Amino acid sequence: MTTMDIHEILKYLPHRYPLILVDRVVSFESGKRIHAYKNVSINEPYFVGHFPHYPVMPGVLIVEALAQAAALLTARSQEAEKNTEQVYYFVGIDAVRFKKPVIAGDQLSLKVEIARQIKGIWKYTACAEVDGQIVTEAQLMCTAREI
Template structure:
């Protein structure tokens, strides 16, 4: 198991502010799993509208953070990095459940495991946690496509 800082993450993800949702990779095992984190601060641009009186991270962004962690794991597994000629897309999201809201000040722990890969489509089991409590779970399917 190894870790990655933000400089290495930027090699794998094309996302940049305000849409980069992985701050650090705590551990990964190539071909198997990744544990990453997103520090959720009050300075996030989405908090000004979701909701000003009760800042909650939108659920779709939690799922996106899980997908970004999955993309890092997949590209690392394939031995490649982000490029201008391909994009890693969602092809399916199943069984998404939101158990608790994510608030400003939370540290979102993103846990993704590869279930299988068939013909360029990768399927993952993903979960997000805060303080060791399940926040969100989902089955994700993604693939890389040339642009």
């Protein structure tokens, strides 16, 4: 198991402000699972309009944070095998459930496991938690393309 700080994360993800949604990886098991964090600050640009009187992190961005964690898991796991630069695309989502709002000050715990990999498509089970309570869960899919 290993960890990753933001500098290492930025080596694997093409995302940048304001769409980098993984701040730290606290555990990583190659080809199996990743546990990462997104610190939710009132300074996030989406809080201006979602919603001004009760700032809530948009569900689509929680799913994006999970997808970025999945991309990190796959990119880091495939690192030894790839000879070219690749980008990981989010290609599918199933069974998404939003169970509780995420608000400013929360620390979003992102847990993603590889369920299977077939012909260049990875399928994951993913959940986001705040204070040990599941706020979002989903099944995600991604693929890699050379750039």
